Amino acid sequence: MYAIKVENLVKKFGNFRAVNGISFKVKKGEIFAFLGPNGAGKTTTVHILTTLLKPTEGKAEVAGLDVVREAKEVRKKIGIVFQDPSIDRDLTAYENMLIHGGVYGLSGAKLREKIEGLLKFVELWDFKDKLVKHFSGGMQRRLEIARSLLHEPEVLFLDEPTLGLDPQTRDHVWSYIETMREEHDMTIFLTTHYMEEAEKLADKIAIIDHGKIIAEGSCEKLKRMVGNDVIYIKVENCAECFKGEFIRSCKVLQDGRIRIAVENTAEALPKIFELAKENGVKIIEATYHQPTLNDVFLHLTGREIRDEGGEFFRKAIARARMRR
Amino acid sequence: MRAFAVMVYRQLKRFSRARSRVAGMIINPLIWMIFFGVGWSGVFKDAKIFGGIDYLTYLAPGIFAMTVFNQSFISGVSVIWDREFGFLKEVLVAPASRKETIAGRIIGDSVVATVQGLVILLLTLLLTELRVAGILPALGVGLLLAVAFSSFGVSLATKIQSMEGFQMIMAVLMLPIIFLSGAIYPVSTMPWWMRLLAYINPLTYAVDGARNMLTGVEGIFPLSTDLAVLGFLALAFLGIAMFAFERSTIE
Numbered sequence A: 001m002y003a004i005k006v007e008n009l010v011k012k013f014g015n016f017r018a019v020n021g022i023s024f025k026v027k028k029g030e031i032f033a034f035l036g037p038n039g040a041g042k043t044t045t046v047h048i049l050t051t052l053l054k055p056t057e058g059k060a061e062v063a064g065l066d067v068v069r070e071a072k073e074v075r076k077k078i079g080i081v082f083q084d085p086s087i088d089r090d091l092t093a094y095e096n097m098l099i100h101g102g103v104y105g106l107s108g109a110k111l112r113e114k115i116e117g118l119l120k121f122v123e124l125w126d127f128k129d130k131l132v133k134h135f136s137g138g139m140q141r142r143l144e145i146a147r148s149l150l151h152e153p154e155v156l157f158l159d160e161p162t163l164g165l166d167p168q169t170r171d172h173v174w175s176y177i178e179t180m181r182e183e184h185d186m187t188i189f190l191t192t193h194y195m196e197e198a199e200k201l202a203d204k205i206a207i208i209d210h211g212k213i214i215a216e217g218s219c220e221k222l223k224r225m226v227g228n229d230v231i232y233i234k235v236e237n238c239a240e241c242f243k244g245e246f247i248r249s250c251k252v253l254q255d256g257r258i259r260i261a262v263e264n265t266a267e268a269l270p271k272i273f274e275l276a277k278e279n280g281v282k283i284i285e286a287t288y289h290q291p292t293l294n295d296v297f298l299h300l301t302g303r304e305i306r307d308e309g310g311e312f313f314r315k316a317i318a319r320a321r322m323r324r
Numbered sequence B: 001m002r003a004f005a006v007m008v009y010r011q012l013k014r015f016s017r018a019r020s021r022v023a024g025m026i027i028n029p030l031i032w033m034i035f036f037g038v039g040w041s042g043v044f045k046d047a048k049i050f051g052g053i054d055y056l057t058y059l060a061p062g063i064f065a066m067t068v069f070n071q072s073f074i075s076g077v078s079v080i081w082d083r084e085f086g087f088l089k090e091v092l093v094a095p096a097s098r099k100e101t102i103a104g105r106i107i108g109d110s111v112v113a114t115v116q117g118l119v120i121l122l123l124t125l126l127l128t129e130l131r132v133a134g135i136l137p138a139l140g141v142g143l144l145l146a147v148a149f150s151s152f153g154v155s156l157a158t159k160i161q162s163m164e165g166f167q168m169i170m171a172v173l174m175l176p177i178i179f180l181s182g183a184i185y186p187v188s189t190m191p192w193w194m195r196l197l198a199y200i201n202p203l204t205y206a207v208d209g210a211r212n213m214l215t216g217v218e219g220i221f222p223l224s225t226d227l228a229v230l231g232f233l234a235l236a237f238l239g240i241a242m243f244a245f246e247r248s249t250i251e
């Protein structure tokens, strides 16, 4: 059973195709990442899947329900953390949770229990009575994550959950996401333009650019598109090529290093050391290069996925100013 | 009903938190009362056009209605702020009835606007000879007025796409609605075309009703007409806002 099923989805703004005919499926319990640069159409897709925008063409199902015809039913099954902050800055963390619970029809002791559990989960219980406007960006994000879990959604959408956060907070958020999946068997659809994020969290990644999915698959599968892992070895005395069924190709370089292309570095490296030992060769240096998702994107588009965190901050600051 | 109650709670809570902002909103009408009102009351010392009361007392119900109007209209239109900053999305993805949610917000905002009107009334009590017994009924008028304009603001906000549009609306609508309501000078002495506009201005009926209740001066319309018009408009605008919001998107 699929948690999300999308067929030929198109979204036009005027004549501009923000989403240009995408199709994909997400299995139940999977973490699926949409990886793409600014303006790729990630948020637009999330908005269609969460019933906020109507698709121009195509079909989308979430939790087995049509996002246009059965929008109201879909809304009961989903939770979302928006790209832009959407919490009440003039209220406390606890009040934000209380109001969200109320809007989802929760109340009483059960609601209070859930709020306590979740605020503890994201380590904000000690700050529950603090106004959100005094929270750091990371704390606000964590509160939004806690809030999105309050009504126990089947499918959770996270639109750039760690955008603009410092590395430490990002690690925190990642660990929350992993815990959520493990403990609640939730399907998570996440968008990001951080490769490490997609790589670390996602079972499956779709790379999106200019409204189109240009590649899709597990992280390993995507990386294989650009080639193999490469291991460089330096040995004492005479360099000679290794032989083994796991070795794709092997070459002795001019500088004396041996270049070995393998399927998977993690598995191949110990085997190489074993082979070396058997043959009485002493390895004095080993380095390797694994293709990254950036290599994949570069290979497919000729461009790099740029990290535009700086721009996000400028936007956020401009917004904060307008608020006053 | 849960979503409705929660939204009322939200608006009241936000109001109770934003004390400095509230103070800022009360200062403006007070400046009108003190500088504009006191200044002109010298000029109008012997004038008969205010129904036998001094100008400051005549002005006070107008400033009360103006305050309620300002607050409720701005809070209604500020739903577009919510769109910009996400809370609207948060409501739109929820399974709760959108009609109920927005109605809760409008009622919450209206109570807040009326409370601000009350603060103004209590402060002007020091300067004027308002009838204390008229305060409670005047608050009823204020609440109807607030529901009408907060709803009107929400309906507008669902149609406006940008912050520039928001500023335009504010500049084009706010002052004329106040000037054409009889809040600061009588409708009866206006030229015919202005009077016509005043008659289709909802604020006119609130000023007229509140003035009658607070000063005992006979209004342009009978009190029952004022109340009927305001009640009808409040309900009609609330209904329109609920439908407009139901169909609003984030595009």
Ligand SMILES: Nc1ncnc2c1ncn2[C@@H]1O[C@H](COP(=O)(O)OP(=O)(O)OP(=O)(O)O)[C@@H](O)[C@H]1O
Pocket: A013, A018, A036, A037, A038, A039, A040, A041, A042, A043, A044, A045, A083, A193, B250, B251
């Ligand atoms: N309401 C709208 N009206 C017109 N154009 C829009 C609208 N929303 C988005 N777009 C355009 O559609 C394109 C895709 O936008 P979208 O927000 O989906 O990108 P994204 O992948 O989420 O990018 P980012 O990393 O910046 O969040 C952009 O070029 C954007 O300018």
Ligand SMILES: [Mg+2]
Pocket: A042, A043, A044, A083, A159, A160
């Ligand atoms: Mg986006």
